[in-house]
Amino acid sequence: MNAAIANDRNTDHVDLLMSRVESSADATARALVNTVLSPRFYTTDFAAFDRLDIEPVRAEWDVMMAEYEGDNNHDHFQRDAQFAEEVKQLMPQLSPELRQEFIDFLISSLTSEFSGCILYNEIRKNIKNPDIRQLMTYMARDESRHAGFINQSLKDFNLGIDLGGLKRSKSYTFFKPKYIFYATYLSEKIGYARYITIFRQLEKHPDKRFHPIFRWFERWCNDEFRHGESFALIMRADPKLLSGVNRLWIRFFILAVYATMYVRDHSRPLLHEAMGLHSTDYDYEVFRITSQICRQVFPVELDIDHPSFRRGMDKLLQISLAHQRAKVRGGPVGLLLQGVHALRAVWTFGTLFMLPVKSNELPQQTRMAPVW
Numbered sequence: 001m002n003a004a005i006a007n008d009r010n011t012d013h014v015d016l017l018m019s020r021v022e023s024s025a026d027a028t029a030r031a032l033v034n035t036v037l038s039p040r041f042y043t044t045d046f047a048a049f050d051r052l053d054i055e056p057v058r059a060e061w062d063v064m065m066a067e068y069e070g071d072n073n074h075d076h077f078q079r080d081a082q083f084a085e086e087v088k089q090l091m092p093q094l095s096p097e098l099r100q101e102f103i104d105f106l107i108s109s110l111t112s113e114f115s116g117c118i119l120y121n122e123i124r125k126n127i128k129n130p131d132i133r134q135l136m137t138y139m140a141r142d143e144s145r146h147a148g149f150i151n152q153s154l155k156d157f158n159l160g161i162d163l164g165g166l167k168r169s170k171s172y173t174f175f176k177p178k179y180i181f182y183a184t185y186l187s188e189k190i191g192y193a194r195y196i197t198i199f200r201q202l203e204k205h206p207d208k209r210f211h212p213i214f215r216w217f218e219r220w221c222n223d224e225f226r227h228g229e230s231f232a233l234i235m236r237a238d239p240k241l242l243s244g245v246n247r248l249w250i251r252f253f254i255l256a257v258y259a260t261m262y263v264r265d266h267s268r269p270l271l272h273e274a275m276g277l278h279s280t281d282y283d284y285e286v287f288r289i290t291s292q293i294c295r296q297v298f299p300v301e302l303d304i305d306h307p308s309f310r311r312g313m314d315k316l317l318q319i320s321l322a323h324q325r326a327k328v329r330g331g332p333v334g335l336l337l338q339g340v341h342a343l344r345a346v347w348t349f350g351t352l353f354m355l356p357v358k359s360n361e362l363p364q365q366t367r368m369a370p371v372w
């Protein structure tokens with residue numbers, strides 16, 4: 001076991017300001033929280049989904065649907081004989097701080113997976129369009145496996161989340177279909193990039209694989225990649241979604257997804273350190289992969305290597321930490337400071353939004369292979 005895993009570093013990071021998860025009820029409460037940074041549940045305009053026409057991308061669509069039907073991961077989300085043994089052997093070696101970060105990672109990943117499951121299921125139930133219905137059935141199938149598989153690992157710690165209760169109790173955010181396309185496309189592709197980056201790192205450094213769940217990430221992330229492909233085709237079928245004022249919406253969503261991930265990941269420095277990664281380097285690797293993939297559909301790309309971009313992301317992180325501290329402080333001063341930091345965050349986000357972007361000509365063929 002790597003020494004870093006047992007490291008008891010005391011850093012000024014967001015998690016120190018958050019409550020600890022010590023029971024199943026705490027885990028569910030954490031999953032229920034809706035903040036700017038936490039994964040949400042969505043609902044949308046189902047009638048608009050019914051009207052989607054995928055004829056312009058029919059050939060690529062049919063190939064993709066055949067892949068879904070082939071279901072090459074149908075036997076993947078089952079634990080092997082070693083799983084329990086590895087959990088028993090490795091978990092006691094984790095420091096309490098790392099354990100909390102890992103649990104937080106599992107809860108937020110489960111909430112995202114389950115969020116997809118609910119949204120795809122709800123769309124399926126509320127529409128008649130046969131193409132989209134079939135797609136939603138397959139994607140909900142995959143996400144339900146993913147969420148269930150993570151929940152099994154939480155149950156090992158007696159922290160299993162009541163998914164039925166979560167579905168009933170968590171609030172839902174309404175998103176117009178086009179926002180669902182941009183945001184969900186990005187979250188599927190960034191999910192792929194996150195899982196594959198972790199998998200490749202631990203493939204190179206198996207001594208840093210402190211939980212067996214990471215062994216599942218390679219085949220798992222291919223599901224996420226394909227989910228992203230589905231939204232890429234839906235968007236490519238309607239060029240209006242990718243031009244005019246929508247170019248600004250695309251910029252907005254890329255930046256929002258990247259910024260949220262950056263701030264959130266920096267609240268788990270020990271988790272990345274235990275894998276031999278640094279949160280900043282890990283995030284920029286994920287941005288790099290995601291940006292390359294997004295060229296299949298988005299006409300604009302953020303300049304993630306621009307010094308002002310990097311400075312802006314760090315500033316957002318510092319503002320988020322200051323906001324958390326103001327929240328802990330409480331009282332009228334704490335409240336006032338929270339307001340000040342919220343305004344600073346909006347301003348910084350606005351400055352990042354105004355940075356020059358790269359234009360990108362869309363390829364003839366949309367679909368890509370997950371080669372990272």
Ligand SMILES: [Fe+2]
Nearest residue numbers: 113143146224
């Ligand atoms: Fe998933």
Ligand SMILES: [Fe+2]
Nearest residue numbers: 116188224227
């Ligand atoms: Fe997915």
